[in-house]
Amino acid sequence: MTIEARNLSIAFGSKTVLQDVDLDLRPGECLGLIGPNGAGKTTLLRILAGLARPAAGTLRYDGQSAAALGRPALARRIAYLAQGGEAAWPLSVEAVVGLGRLPHRRPLAGAKPDDAAAIMRALQVCDVADLTDRTLGTLSGGEQRRVLLARALAVEAPYLLADEPLAGLDPLHQLEVMELLRRTARRGAGVVVVLHDLTLAARFCDRLALLDHGSLIAAGTPAEVLDDTQLAAVFGITALRGSHEGEPFLLPWRAAPDGTDDDER
């Protein structure tokens, strides 16, 4: 039960976006995808979700290719939380979260009782059950994020891929969403989350994958991936390290002195 990516490569025009990326996602783990802007994180996540096709490389979901699984089976296997979250129409929260049950519906059939139960579970887990009759547009940014996350959780898929779920959230809601993602992983799902906040990535993710200029620079535990050399080489920063309540923490502190920001490469 894993997602296995081998030698994934893709280019948009002459620009190489991903180059020979290998990545494994196991059930029960929360994998953070980190890297500077333009490193290829979103593209990699979209490929893992089956939304974009790599130009080269192989991708296996529990041993099967996306084509062998077929679109509906893939949709039941992978929940994808897109960046942003503009809804074209002011749907009710209940309707938005209900969309997560679409992969489980047969053509022309209505909702089943277990759909309603799954929707209720997702609403409760994300603490938005009291908002069901509100429309997305009337909610605060944090509430909207949690509703969209509930939509993804309502799929009840073995894998959850989330693209920058913390964008625009205040600290409390950032912590809550990360806690939620970690709990989702603890319940047995494989979770991939694209993050910019290295402190939260180090604290909440079981493993990190560091991308830069389309290549996988490092993958492993947060301590292995976020060492001083890597931080300076990839992000061009130094970090403050310490421990609090028995847990190590990392805090981006200042630009690295020798300015190894390698955007010119």
Next chain:
Amino acid sequence: MKAAALRTPPLLVALLVLAMLAVFALSVAIGYASLDLGTAFGDLLAGRPTLPALVLWELRLPRAMLGALVGFSLGLSGAALQGLLRNPLAEPGVIGVSSAAAFGAVLTFYSGLSASFALALPLGGIAGAILATLLLFILLGRGAGTATLILAGVALNSFAGAATALALNLAPNPYAALEIVFWLMGSLADRSLNHVLLALPLMLVGWGLLLSTAPALDALTLGEDTAASLGVDLAWLRARLIGGTALAVGSAVAVAGAIGFVGLVVPHLLRPLVGNRPGRLLLVSGFGGAILVLLADTALRLAPIRPELKLGVVTALIGAPFLFSLVDRMRREAR
């Protein structure tokens, strides 16, 4: 929370169907010749070819049926395209098929073919719609995005518009030009059962394609990536919407000419009643469109204005104030 909440509200659909049947009956009852409907139906069912039966069978019923069919097609396609383009200002004309159908029909006027047999005009319209749809599919290829679709629609619209203007420009005599202009305004007058039989099968296929997109359109509310991750095949969705609109609206234009605003206004009015869900809006917009077109066509026959107002003119006259009120509402909401 009930599972039924995920389906189209049956009460709303039932009410709309009842309203449609009522205006259908009204449309059959009202006409220029006074008609004893009881006698007419009696004679018709008994197979007696009396004048009342003929008026009912040859004039009243085809007109009301076409009104309902054309209105349903316009309302349904408008709602479907608004859902696809995620834009409340989309209407059935955006993909260019209706102007191409109009041009196809105009060509039969221009060539004199329309005078030679009765169905030449709608057949020309349908040919125009089919050619435009093929062109659209070739232009878009597989996997082209929504912006490409809008651009291709703009290109088709301007080409068909220019070609129609050219036909007017080169019209052999003022009478021919006038005939074209009047036809373009849209009307249900003097249509026969043959028009119904020509349009109905095409429309039914079109409606089926459009209605099948309901769950995908709901999913599209949250963007193309989210919809695709929920199992929606975007290329197949676009193909069904383009094909369905082309069949439904192409044949509507072919039998009735260009009738604007129905596909824009009806989804707008009904959207709040279905919780803004684009999938649920499809069927109710179809019935709403049928009601609006039947009402407009009945009103223009009741109005003491002769020659009879053109249907497209009436729907535009109703539609424009609605758009003004929309501008006003948006301005107030923006404050």
